[in-house]
Amino acid sequence: MIVASAILTDIEGTTSAISFVKDVLFPYAGERLDAYVAAHRNDPVVIRALSEAAIEIGNDEGILAHLHAWIREDRKSTPLKTLQGLIWQAGYENGDLLGHVYPDVPPVLQAWNAAGIELYVYSSGSIVAQKVLFGHTFAGDLTPLFSDHFDTTTGPKREAASYAEILARTGFQAREMLFLSDIEEELDAARVAGLQTARLLRPDDTPPGATSTHPAYVDFAALSADVAPA
Secondary structure, three states: OEEEOEEEEOOEOOOEOHHHHHHHHHHHHHHHHHHHHHHOOOOHHHHHHHHHHHHHHOOOOOHHHHHHHHHHHOOOOHHHHHHHHHHHHHHHHOOOOOEOOOOOHHHHHHHHHHOOOEEEEEOOOOHHHHHHHHHOEOOEOOHHHOOEEEOOOOOOOOOHHHHHHHHHHHOOOHHHEEEEEOOHHHHHHHHHOOOEEEEEOOOOOOOOOOOOOOOEEOOHHHHHOOEEEO
């Protein structure tokens, strides 16, 4: 039995299908990136994202071309994730997009929340992107279930220091928090930081024959049977 006061969850491959991100969200942002930047060049958030991208590139030439290349390679770049999140936000708000979560996710999140377990999100997608995805699902707005969100501005997901920072910001002891992900290296980093861990091995998102050194579950329904509030 896993006893937890708080649960920190990944999104892609954990609460939501990888295919939704790769085949729906990424192309949607890529197709609209140039037009969005042109229409919002005076937006301080866009200005800052472009400036940060120029710093990553090493100059301010060909920024959009680099951003498109980063989309194709799924680069975990904060300015890229910021711009993607803004574009997706517009898409959710105008009805182009509906955030995907697996059917087993909403009832389990709701049950954990009702049991007094604090819920948090940690994803490479920007906080804006996280909120609009969970805010526009088939089960309605799930954002009230979460106490806070974390993204790449907190640190890389494969570094233990990032999880230590999340613990410091939430006020929980490491042993009180359970981290959920489909990525072994992220779970390894969380475990180094002292968190409890569980891996999602969803059939649609997991390579055949994949194994884990962490407790593993096929979905949230199976996981919930092993989780109890502290």
